Amino acid sequence: MRHLWSCILLFFLISCNSDGTNRNPYLQEVSFRFDLNLNLPSYNKLSTIGNPVYIPNNGVGTRGAYVMKTGFDTFFAFEASCPNHTPNNCSTMSLDGQNVVCSCEDFTYNLFTGEQLNRPDDGKRYYDLLFYRTTQRGNIITISN
Template identity: 35%
Template sequence: MKKIWLLIVFVCALSACSDSQRSNKNPYIPNYSVNLSVDMNLPAYSNLKFVSNGVIVPNFGAKGIIIFNAGNSYNAFDAACPNQEINSCAAMTIDGIYAVCSCDKVQYSLFTGLGSKEYPLKQYKVEVVGSVIHVYN
């Protein structure tokens, strides 16, 4: 029984079992402190009330923060291209349910943060209270 328990702990350590879904260790995007609140009752953020809509909030993180309504939850990602040097690209753009890198045109799912390259989008924690979305790390 001890061997099985040790095996589970070892496998969990290798697969990064934790409260976060993926590692945010990305050599291209620095770890900026993020503490952002947006009110969906304001016109600039009212589209976030509807599933599959997103907005980019500038001046937070490396290149801004993308907030996306994924249905049962909200996702928040850095708008910096995750597989490019920080100064080589403009902020990503939103194209439907994808964030698109301005340098290489790679699309990243705003539901999962995954694209076709090595690093996924840098994700932040999200908490929703009433109509206010709080994004932080």
């Protein structure tokens, strides 16, 4: 019986590891919750797949968020501040179709995946967009972190 408990303990110790994800050093992960009512005219674009909407920083993330319908009942939300430098006067990204562009260094990110599209090949670490959770209940989309 003692060996059984030793094996179980060993199993748990082996299965525990430190989180291997790299947190973005430029953006703080702010806790928030924001509800979007899809019945409001300002969010009409979210009824069609591929039409992003900018949510200003009224308690949403660091610089606001970009929200886009990506599937039948699937929505993605990403931080509006460029993930590859600290927030400053040029770090709030602007829409370019289904992409967002940072005016500081013209980095472009895809709103379907959050991936940086024009990543330099200079050996430095670059980050993709900071993803926020989205849930839908009826006509309410909740964005949270």
